[in-house]
Amino acid sequence: MVDRLLSRVHGEPHPVDPVDAVWAHVQQARNLKRPHTLELIKFMADDFVELHGDRLCADDTAIVGGLARIGGRRVMVIGFQKGQDTEENIRRNFGLPHPEGYRKAMRLMDMAERYAMPLLTFVDVQGAFPGAASEERGIAEAIARSVAVMTRLRTPIVVVITGEGGSGGAIALAVGDVVAALENSIYSVISPEGCAAILWRSGEQSHMAAMAMKVTAGEQQELGIVDIVIPEPGEGAHTDPAETARRIKEVVMERFDVLGRLPLDDLVEARFKKFRDIGPYIVADRPAAPPPHPGITDRLRGLLSNMPSLPSMSGTRHDVPPGREEV
Amino acid sequence: MPVRLPFRPRRDAYPPDLWTKCPGCGEMLFNKQLDKTLRVCPHCSHHFRISARMRIEQLVDSGSFVERDADLTPVDPLGFMDLKPYPDRLMAAQLQTGLRDSTVWGIGTMGGKPVSMCVFDFFFMGGSMGSVTGEKVARAGEAALAERIPLLIVSSSGGARMQEGTYSLMQLAKTMGVVERVKAARVPFISVMADPTTGGTFASFAVAGDVNLAEPKATIRFAGDRVSSGTIGEELPEGYNTAEFQLNHGFVDRIVPRPKLRDEIITLLGFLIAPSNGQTEPPAASLTSRPRSFLNALTGALIPDGNGNGNGNGEQTRGETSNG
Numbered sequence: 317m318v319d320r321l322l323s324r325v326h327g328e329p330h331p332v333d334p335v336d337a338v339w340a341h342v343q344q345a346r347n348l349k350r351p352h353t354l355e356l357i358k359f360m361a362d363d364f365v366e367l368h369g370d371r372l373c374a375d376d377t378a379i380v381g382g383l384a385r386i387g388g389r390r391v392m393v394i395g396f397q398k399g400q401d402t403e404e405n406i407r408r409n410f411g412l413p414h415p416e417g418y419r420k421a422m423r424l425m426d427m428a429e430r431y432a433m434p435l436l437t438f439v440d441v442q443g444a445f446p447g448a449a450s451e452e453r454g455i456a457e458a459i460a461r462s463v464a465v466m467t468r469l470r471t472p473i474v475v476v477i478t479g480e481g482g483s484g485g486a487i488a489l490a491v492g493d494v495v496a497a498l499e500n501s502i503y504s505v506i507s508p509e510g511c512a513a514i515l516w517r518s519g520e521q522s523h524m525a526a527m528a529m530k531v532t533a534g535e536q537q538e539l540g541i542v543d544i545v546i547p548e549p550g551e552g553a554h555t556d557p558a559e560t561a562r563r564i565k566e567v568v569m570e571r572f573d574v575l576g577r578l579p580l581d582d583l584v585e586a587r588f589k590k591f592r593d594i595g596p597y598i599v600a601d602r603p604a605a606p607p608p609h610p611g612i613t614d615r616l617r618g619l620l621s622n623m624p625s626l627p628s629m630s631g632t633r634h635d636v637p638p639g640r641e642e643v
Numbered sequence: 644m645p646v647r648l649p650f651r652p653r654r655d656a657y658p659p660d661l662w663t664k665c666p667g668c669g670e671m672l673f674n675k676q677l678d679k680t681l682r683v684c685p686h687c688s689h690h691f692r693i694s695a696r697m698r699i700e701q702l703v704d705s706g707s708f709v710e711r712d713a714d715l716t717p718v719d720p721l722g723f724m725d726l727k728p729y730p731d732r733l734m735a736a737q738l739q740t741g742l743r744d745s746t747v748w749g750i751g752t753m754g755g756k757p758v759s760m761c762v763f764d765f766f767f768m769g770g771s772m773g774s775v776t777g778e779k780v781a782r783a784g785e786a787a788l789a790e791r792i793p794l795l796i797v798s799s800s801g802g803a804r805m806q807e808g809t810y811s812l813m814q815l816a817k818t819m820g821v822v823e824r825v826k827a828a829r830v831p832f833i834s835v836m837a838d839p840t841t842g843g844t845f846a847s848f849a850v851a852g853d854v855n856l857a858e859p860k861a862t863i864r865f866a867g868d869r870v871s872s873g874t875i876g877e878e879l880p881e882g883y884n885t886a887e888f889q890l891n892h893g894f895v896d897r898i899v900p901r902p903k904l905r906d907e908i909i910t911l912l913g914f915l916i917a918p919s920n921g922q923t924e925p926p927a928a929s930l931t932s933r934p935r936s937f938l939n940a941l942t943g944a945l946i947p948d949g950n951g952n953g954n955g956n957g958e959q960t961r962g963e964t965s966n967g
Contacts, residue, residue, distance in 0.1 A: 387936045446866030447881050454894050456846035456865040463847065467820035468827070484803075484815060484865070491816045505803050505843075506811040508739060514867075515725035515805060529808045530721050539720065542811045588824075591783060593815040595774025595807075600716040600743060 318331060318642050328611045344500040345479050345551050351557035352411075353380050353395025353438040356478065359561030360568075361386045364393070369420060373453075376417030376443075377408045379489075381424045383433075391397070392422045392428035392471075392490070394489060395438030398479070412445035415458035418488050422465050424449045434472040434572050437489045440479030442507055444488070459488040466491035467588055472575035474568050476506075477533070483510075488588050493587050494571045496544040497533040498560070503541060504531040540594070544571075645677075650801060655815050657678040683899045690901055692838055694740065695764035696796055700758070702905050712782060716743045717775045720746050721808050729806040730835025736767045744775035745800065748783040750792070754909035757915065759787040760795040765839075770800030771842055773807040780848060784821035793831040793912050794822075798849040801867075802842020815847040822848045831915035836863050836886065836895065847885030850894055854911055856894045857886035858903070 344443030366382035368375040381394035405411070414418050422435075428435045446457050466473060466489075475492030481503035497503065504511075508526035513519050536542040546567055549559040575583060663672050667689030677684075682691040693701075699708050723729040737743060744770060748761040760781035763770040771781075780796065787794035803811035825832050832854030836845070839862035845864055849855075857863060862952055864884035882888055889895040899907045 317891075419851045444865070447877055448883055451879060451883055452892055453886075454850075454892065455893055457850045459846040459865075460848070460850050462816075463816050464819040464823040464851065467816060468823050483812065484843055487812050487815050496692060503809055505808055506805055525725075528721065528723050528725060529805070531808075536809060539809065541813065566895050567899060591813060591820055594813040595777055595810045596718050596720050597775045597778055598712045598716050598718055 333603040335523050335527050338532065341500060341522045341532050341583070342526050344501055345502045347479075347552065347554050348398075348400055349554035350440070350479050351553055351558045351560060352397050352400075352440055352478065353393070354397055355383055355400075355557055356438060356561045356564060357393055359558050360384070360565045361391075361393070362388075363499050365422060367420075371423055371572070372419055374416040375412075376414050376420060377423055378411050378413040378441075379417030381421060384398050386435075386436075386565065388466075389569070390431075390433045391571065392433045392435045392642050393438070393483045394424055394435065397476075398488070409445060411441055412443065413441065413485065414450050415453045415455045418444075418455075418458035419464045421489055422462050425465055425469055427461075429469055429471050432471065434569055434576065435469065435473070435492075437492065439475060439486050440481050440501075441482050441485045441491050443482040443510075444485035457485075459484045462488040463491055467591065468584060469582055470580045472572055472578075472583060472589070474571050474575070476546070476564055476568065477503055478564075480507075482507050491587070491591060493583060493590070494543050495541065495569055496546055496564075496571075497536065498546050498553055498564075499533055499548045501533045502526075502531040503533065503536045504529050511576050513639055531604060571625045599629075663691070665781075672752065676766060677845050683901050688859065688900065690838060690860065692799060694764045695742065695762040695768055696709065698762050699747065699751065699760070700751075700903070701749030702795075702797075702907035702908070703753055703758075704755065708760075710747055710749035711786070712748065712779060713743065715775045715778060717773050717807070719721055719806070720774075721806070722809055723806040723808070725806075734774075734804065737802075740764055740767045742767050744773065744779070745770045745777045745804075746776050748779045750790075753795075753905065753912065755913060756909075757790070757792045758795050758912070759783045759790070759792055760797070761798040762797040763837075763844075765799040765801075765837075768804065770798070770844070771802065771804035772800060772816065776800075776804070777817045780814075780818045780827040781821045784818070785827050785830075787830050788821075788825050788828055791828075793887075794825055794833065794915060795833050795848050795908065796848055797835040797837060798844050799837040800840060800842075800844040800849075801948065802844050812843065814830055815843050818848045819851065821872065822851050825830075826851075829917070831912060832910060833915075835904065835908075836861055838862050841865070841867060854897070855895045856897050856899050856907065857889065858904075859886060859898050859900055861886040863889045863895070887890075909947055 339539040361384040364382055366380060378397060379394065380397045384391045384393045395621070396411055396413065397408055399405030399408045423437060443449060444459060466530040473492040475490045475495045477490070477497040479501055481490060481501065483506050508531065509519050511525035511529060512521040516525065527577065530539065533542055534544050537545050544567060546563050547557040553560040661674055663674055663677060665687060666686055668687035670684065670686045682693050683689070714897050717733055719729045729798060734907050742764055746761050746763050750757055750759050753756065783796070784794055791823055802815065813837070813914060822832060832853050834849050834855045836849055836857040837856065839848050841862060845863060862884050863886050864879065885962040886895060886898050890898055
């Protein structure tokens, strides 16, 4: 934004507006023709057996998973599956998973651990299905537990963000020893539209929101959230799914080789530590922000009332500006 | 020309620092009285949102709370700016609440027993979870783990803080990693959900307690209306976002009115804290020494060293699998 204004002042023609560039990136990440889990695994694996069902009530088609043999190695693969056309999208609920999807994923993770198979997840989801059905069956619980299971799973985990890494729905399958991302993918705490609706109070500012949240794979790598960015062939992954799959396979296999050499205890400890340490903060040396200056009425009341002040928290009465809540 | 009297008219018969209008029943409530009723409306029992410090005061044994890490301060890792720059929003929230971030954590006693607690303050940017918030929740959990004292988290939070981008999202993994270890070590974890508990906060530690308590009529849900309507073009039906809904669908154990909350937590901890060695409690042998099933008895007989055997070992196995 500032750059854009400055370039106008200096009369320098800016080749591409950065906001537009970011938005083009978001559109690329959402391209319907991008290869999803099943397409990628078809190119990557010599053999793949899909498994269905959460063993509780249903099979969610927006999350797929199963046993794969990739480069001679047994791998448990779990990933999001959007459709490539409207018909498939309707069948796959537009790639928006219900709790059953995450519960199926947890079931497969558990299986991967028990049969000593490394886990590969593909992340491409706008977010978990935010409707009534999802809420009734506990989408929050399913996501929380899936994250928890991944933080302690005793097998190597490689995560590849292939399209949209959107919010809690994505992190539920994205707690890995290694988090890789395709070049044109995005990763964000909330969809740009959602962010704009809440912070700008207008869905039309989603371009700005996407830029402010630094959603692109490259930016996420700079922030230390994504470990590896995998370049896409040609104009993007959708133009050459086979080559995309080959590049992913190369990175994933190499990582599994490295991770497979670590003792399991060290591996799990390192994964825990990796996520335990994410998030910058500082330790302030100045005193805490003073409580708001009490108004004259407060001070008068303080003088007049003989209400005993509470021992350790006398300064906290003014924390809540009375009467201002629930407006 | 109207004559101006030297007296200003009484513009507001109910000055806001003395009176609060109850959004539940419309009654005007005297603030001092409201504080005495723990900020619950005496007429319609509407639960007002309260600050973290007030919550702690209401829960712990008087004067027992010692805050830790009050000096952790958020930074602006993305250089985020929406309508206002993020540092401005932080500064405003810090001035308003006297806190550096949206949580207060420390150790206090409840019924004489030490408890590691982390309490959210909704008045600090909607109680949103950024890096410092996640860090404090994690530290509270680690202290509980290290000292083997119960963990109590009182949530009142809109979810992950958008201004810190994916760093906020990663706090789900950070906090759940610690909570998972707390539970694996059989250290009790009680989660209290106050109004509101939504988004990333609900979808991580808040829903993951050994016991999940909620305040009456608190908003508890995963997706906000603006997200729902923006993504799938539908909003949740009436009543789909309350503590009562979550109780009916199995994600909350009990709904506890605020005046009973402290006692209820103390009662629960009485059950969950294992008696120390000095104390005597009738051994639970009658439960654990018996093989749990015919199959276990069989595997126990066939494979003497197997884990399927009872004899106290069984309890451990059960404890571990129930976390899975």
